[in-house]
Amino acid sequence: MERCKNVWLAVSGLVISDKGEWLVVNKRYGGLEGQWSLPAGFVRNDETVDEAVIREVLEETGIHTEIEGMVGVRSGVIKGEISDNMLVFLLKPLSFDVSAQMDELYEAKFYNPEALIAEGKQSVLLNHLLSFKKERMQTMLDGVNPGNHFGYTSYKLFM
Numbered sequence: 001m002e003r004c005k006n007v008w009l010a011v012s013g014l015v016i017s018d019k020g021e022w023l024v025v026n027k028r029y030g031g032l033e034g035q036w037s038l039p040a041g042f043v044r045n046d047e048t049v050d051e052a053v054i055r056e057v058l059e060e061t062g063i064h065t066e067i068e069g070m071v072g073v074r075s076g077v078i079k080g081e082i083s084d085n086m087l088v089f090l091l092k093p094l095s096f097d098v099s100a101q102m103d104e105l106y107e108a109k110f111y112n113p114e115a116l117i118a119e120g121k122q123s124v125l126l127n128h129l130l131s132f133k134k135e136r137m138q139t140m141l142d143g144v145n146p147g148n149h150f151g152y153t154s155y156k157l158f159m
Contacts, residue, residue, distance in 0.1 A: 010086040011053035012040035014129060015065055015093050021110035023093065024126070025060055028106055036116055037123040039108070040086065048154050050140060053089045061108040062099035065091035069137035070158045074125060088125070090137055 015023035024036045041056035043049055050067045057065050071088040078084050100108035113130060116122055141157040 006081055007083045009043045010040055011049050012038040012086055012088050013053045013057040013091045014038055014071055015091045017093055017110050022113050023061055024111050025108045026106040028104055032123055035121050035123050048156055049087050060101045064094040067140055068092050069139045
């Protein structure tokens with residue numbers, strides 16, 4: 001659709017191990033090159049946002065995850081032309097053997113968040129996630145039917 005051409009929708013996953021370590025990636029490209037950030041990527045036209053974040057985390061790090069809930073939204077406008085939006089999810093790791101997608105990343109690993117911040121090579125978003133409280137997270141409601149007349153093949157609420 002022409003009206004949505006410059007509207008981007010991305011997802012990122014805050015994956016926290018049982019030890020409290022965060023799964024982070026060091027990007028090879030873009031504005032976060034050489035910085036630690038969360039695994040992230042764009043939503044495809046045939047998937048919901050929760051499916052997209054599980055796929056992106058797996059593609060970038062090899063880590064299988066499940067959704068715990070939505071942490072928040074990052075939204076901005078780039079050069080007055082592109083609406084750049086990202087949904088941030090909390091994910092539970094189901095595996096721990098990290099394998100970085102080396103064409104996009106320098107490295108991927110579980111990292112103690114305080115040590116990560118002390119290193120000083122993190123994205124702005126990671127700084128703000130230190131104050132994240134799980135109680136404020138939005139949980140996913142699946143199996144809701146808004147009505148067959150809409151034609152949804154998948155429909156989920158985060159509330």
